[in-house]
Amino acid sequence: MGDDGMILNFDLGGDSLAPARTSGGFKGRWTDRLKAKRAQNYRAKKSNGNVNVAVGEGPPVRQRAERQERPQRPKAQPAPEPTEPEKPKSRASLVQADSVLKKKRQELKSLGKVPEGANGTFMSSLWTGNPEAAPITADTQTEETEEKQAPSNAPLADGASTFANLGITPVLANHLTTKLNLKAPTAIQKTAVPELIKTDSDAFIQAETGSGKTLTYLLPIVDRIMRMDATSRQAGLFAIIMAPTRELSRQIYNVLETLIHCKNGPHWIVPGSVTGGEKKKSEKARLRKGMNILVATPGRLLDHLQNTTALEVDKVRWLVLDEGDRLMELGFEEDIGKILDILNARSKVAMQVESSMPKRRVTVLCSATMKANVQKLGEISLKEANYIAAEKTNDGEDGEDGSEKFLAPAQLRQSYIVIPAKLRLVGLNAILQRALIRETAHPKIIVFFSCTDSVDFHFSVFTRKAQQTEAEIKHEQFLARQAKRDLKAKGEDGEKKPEPFVNPAIEKGHLLNSQPLIHKLHGSLAQNIRTATLASFTKSKTASILFCTDVAARGLDLPNLDLVVQFDPPFSPDDHLHRIGRTARAGRDGRAVMFLLPGPEEGYVDAVLKKGIREGQLVRADVDEVIKKGFGAEEKSKKRDFEDKASEWHLDVERWVMEQPEVAAMAAKAWGAHIRAYTTHVSAEKQFFNHRGLHYGHLAKSFGLREKPTAIKVPSNEAGGAKGKPARGAQIKGAPGAGKKRRFDMEDIGDVAGEEAIKKMRMAARAMERKGGLSSEFNIG
Template sequence: MADDGMLVNFDIGPDAFVGAHSAPSFKGGKWTDRQKAKRLAQYHIRKGNTAAAAPKKGDDGTGEFNVARPQSQKKDNSNSNNSNPNHVPFDRSLKRKRPSESSAAPKPNGTGVPPPGTKPGEFVSSLWTQNPASITIESAPEPEPEAQAPTNAPLSDGSTTFTTLGLSPILANHLTTKLTLKAPTAIQKSAIPELIKTDSDAFIQAETGSGKTLTYLLPIVNRIMQLTKPRPSSDTPSGKKETMARHSGLYAIILAPTRELSRQIETVLSTLIHAKNGPHWIVPGSVIGGEKKKSEKARLRKGLNILVATPGRLLDHLENTESLDVSRVRWVVMDEGDRLMELGFEETIGSILAILEKKSKLPNGTPERGSGVPSGEEVLPKRRVTILCSATMKTNVQRLGDISLKDALYIKAEKSAEDEEADNAGKEAGEGKFTAPAQLKQSYAVVPAKQRLVALMAVLKRAFIRQTATPRVMVFFSCSDSVDFHFEVFSRQLSEEAAAAAAATNPTTAVDSSSDSESEAEDTTPEDGKTSKKKPQDKKKKKKPALNPATSPAPTLHPSCVLHKLHGSLPQPIRTAALHSFTTTPHPTILFCTDVAARGLDLPNIDLIIQHDPPFSPSDHLHRIGRTARAGRPGRAIIFLLPGPEEGYVESVLKKGVREGQLARANVDELFRKGFAEGKEKKREWEDRASEWQLNVERWIAEDARMKSVAARAWGSHIRAYATHVGIERAVFSVKGLHYGHLAKSFGLRDKPGDIKVPGGGGGGDGGGRSLAVAQKRGVEDSDEERDERPGNEAMRKMRKIAQGMLKKKGMADEFNIG
């Protein structure tokens, strides 16, 4: 009895009567989960860690996997954990449980059981916990609104045709029979007659997808066609009739902000001049960055009648190419004027216009006689006409109009009463009038940073599940490094054998570099305008075209899906081949791109636009979603926003001028369920599938040094790009509101932000990834300078200096590859 009395007075632990190598018993939950917890407890017992405790019912999980951390990194909870009489550190990895569940048993990928494949020292965060809550209340889903009548579709009343607009019968018949354009759009009805009859400058404003390219091309081609009639030549003693040819003169110059848009305009021109009995002598051409100057000079030397160019390359040729004769230029068109200004082309355009004015042979609006100008050119404008096209009426566009237009006509489409009301609402946005098509359905999803990658996977999978035809999807990112990373992720399960087989069955994945060779072969074309190509000297077998690195199958999304990428860092032949493949492939296809594909491109039958990263300005948002719902076709667009300040983007931009029923909020859980659920599931089993997909990506990146470098570079570039939003949106897109750790998980990185080695930028982040919510709780909100001056923030200081330097240069085309 005495011994018993002495025993009860001792302070003993709960394991006093348990063997040294025995594991505690577990009750409740699945048998497999109890076995996993038991094995983990035995592992800690063997290692001598007596503090390993089993999860108890009612524990509140932290939502993080802390795998095999060193003892020195664990916090001592002796002051707060009264249930641990020995005052030994508690292992947080065994205390994790999803807050929404009441079961005491742990579950796979949601417990303290480390995910298989993790290495000691790795920190694996759960997708579903520790995420910031949305600051806006999600309303109940509204009933499906009635379909809106398209606002950019061809006119259907039958009262207007291309012939009644003043176009020649040859051109009008070509549009209806070969190009299947039955009627003009509203902006074409308003602008084409004015541009044919008058010689005044014009500012054309119309919503995206309404046919602005044809609006200014048709009048130019129509008036040049009138020069095709033979007329007596005063220069020839025989008095033979002279016909027009490519060397007759350059009559029109069209400026476009991007290379892809320039290529597209040139293609549209080629289709117009190949009409039956049409003006085949008219030769269009282009000079753009990324091409060989030798080939471009050869084309200019032989002669062009309509030239499409990017501003920088055109100015280069105007200053250095003597064969470029601009003395007879009658039209200068500036397409996507707002984008030209945003990319910093204001000074370049001013220099171009000054050179054209200096070299022009049309002083005071009257052609000089006897200076080589044919007398039959009276049908052309008597002065140089400048046309400015834009979907928005921004301040910088007005400034461009001030330096280029004189007594210009303002031309816009006739709108209905409903559209006028929406326009008036859109004026309050400060970005001009409302120009989004009515048939475009927009939505937004508030997605936590950790779930961004999985959310993209879910939306893409759903897009290919719900469509019966071959869907075409565009995904916009903020920088080229992010495009490269996501392209690698969604094509990662493709083996070399599968890539070779896909290339054999889908020739569009090959790079077509024949454009330069053809141009060089045409250097010996005689001056009579007839083309003759060199024949090969020997009959060797043609080399198989190399695989396009910007095109790859994506079997994880669809067995026949073709994935493309497009950004400014790619060589021009690869960019051209990738865009051609995306527009012509008969398979389901996706394009990962930057804003280089956001302006003016008329990509056929785009079903869905996904803005994975918000745009840099409200006008960029308008142009991005304008790639779908074109020419009266339906379309959908969705944008991902982070919880917190970014939700203010809905009121400040998305809702400005939106018609009723055009904007809706997408439920994030519903997106995941539709993307990862297999049939009807009673429980949230799609969470486990989404977690497993994310973990597979993380393991793949952790095991591949090259991919880890790609992911780190994309993470750092994303942060730099985030700091370049326009000033009026800095409160919405604040770098101080980013959680660098959660953002790193969306790029498949398991390292702490302070340990991430950004190629060319050192470590990243502030070490702890402190969010704005944490700063507000502490009552402290550091300025950008104070935040960067803290120890360990060398990389952030470098990122901010780069971003500030690009802002001073009036454009970020070089840094973020959007031009």
């Protein structure tokens, strides 16, 4: 037999004569079996030190970059094509930087400063692997301008505009100027109050936030009732005012009381309030005694109209729908329609003639926006209405639809910060620390979150105490025993002393500058806690912070509020307008800042934030500068030492979460709720806020979690799934809140986007109200 020219290269190793393993242990398709066989043969050849590949074999399907390089092949033999493309150099630099950071962590860990993560793994760094934001250009200012805009919602300063000139009684005008310190009416009050006093026509009132819409409709009502010859609580119910939230209803009621209880004022006028969360029995008792002006939420008002015979509405002359856009957004359209039908059926206004009262029922609709749903509400409730808006200022311009372009107060300074997900928590700490040392001695700050669980978690983060020494713990225990003995000594007379009410929604921010009082407010709190919390924040004379959901975004007048932080972006442009409208009210200065993620969310700036603002009113803050100033890094320091300070602060949070199972469950629940709430942005903004674009791992780190997203177990609320399995939202045994009644929150929406999510939310809320009036995130009932 002749030589066929084939060159064979054999390696007679120690086990080369052993029987070869077959592919009988591999299962699957023939391609998978072939790949597995080739990989096995390659590993066997490599372990024997032979790098030549036999005929029919090939390189493994995927080779790790960390493996050692192969020995050089003979030059006559061409190199095989690489199975994967080479990685870019920037990746190599990242790996190198990460290795340096890893070495640094090892040194810190040896000193006992940095604990290991779960299963001995290292925590991801705050400063590596973050997506890059668009660079700051000349179009985006990095510093706030010193030039201040003239207030657009301040009382008029022309000297000729006074409350006495509006046509109201001298008693009311004098009370407003002397007791309430209101020197002059605002533009909308100057336009609307005389109109509502002189005419009996329906009205649609539109004005920017903080311009005094509440007084605009209350002054004509109180004034015209005062002009009656005689009245009392038994004279009948003359006005009904509907508001979308309990907090706004309580605020309207308080303003109404201040007008009535003025010197030589109409003390005979009796106001009343019925809202969700209160006991119906006590509300029915008040209704039986009688009242002249009623403030209510739509769900509870409809309940009493249908089931409480003592509520007589035949003399109602005014119906006010405050925050009309919010009433529609929360799904009150059907309830309002039923209320209007009942009022029309029971009305006897035409048979009753008083000289000072309207000859027909007047409906007033108030809103800061002119959206399609507001127009629909107007079609349902208004008849031949007058449109009333504030007189345009010199700098006002008309928008595309003919409405006034500027709806945010002119003196409000807005900014935004594009910050990676991993840095969100340290960014919030930096913003708060910086705000607490600004020019105001006792600043007030409000922080908006997307869901109740996120409020609860961040409230716990910023109210936790620093790790105490043994001596400090013993001292605290001594003080507690001393207080207990003092309390016992006071009760020795045999009378049982009631324990003082301690509000669980108010705590000190022990680790923040000046240790401010931190409050939390959302729809899942009991009504008495919500009322006490809002009262504490409003009346506080020290530095205070309010963590809340959008329950506090509409209509509330929070005095001397310095800063609004939108930690989670609003769900619609109108929500943004109302959130920032909590500050810069009645001509006062105010600031607002929004957190955005790098990437698609940056498009939100041009699409929404820059619309309808004045030049210089919106600036972009640099993330490094914000964190640097917030963590007290030296201005002239070339070293980025603020990274170390921020990392240490965040590591303390991670240790705290890891060491306490109940806190870890709270963090996981907040993380899951935040992602589900992210899906509820309006459809027009889904291009900027799409949950599929979120980096769940980076987002988990901002909640102090070290596990991979697939390893995070999210506690849920609703029990009783199909086939004995826990349903989505089921309460896990032992988790926080186990055994409590189910509450409807943002996280009940699920992964449904846009308008469908809102529709599902409304249906679930209405169903819950019919079943028992459970509290909800949106204050229904």
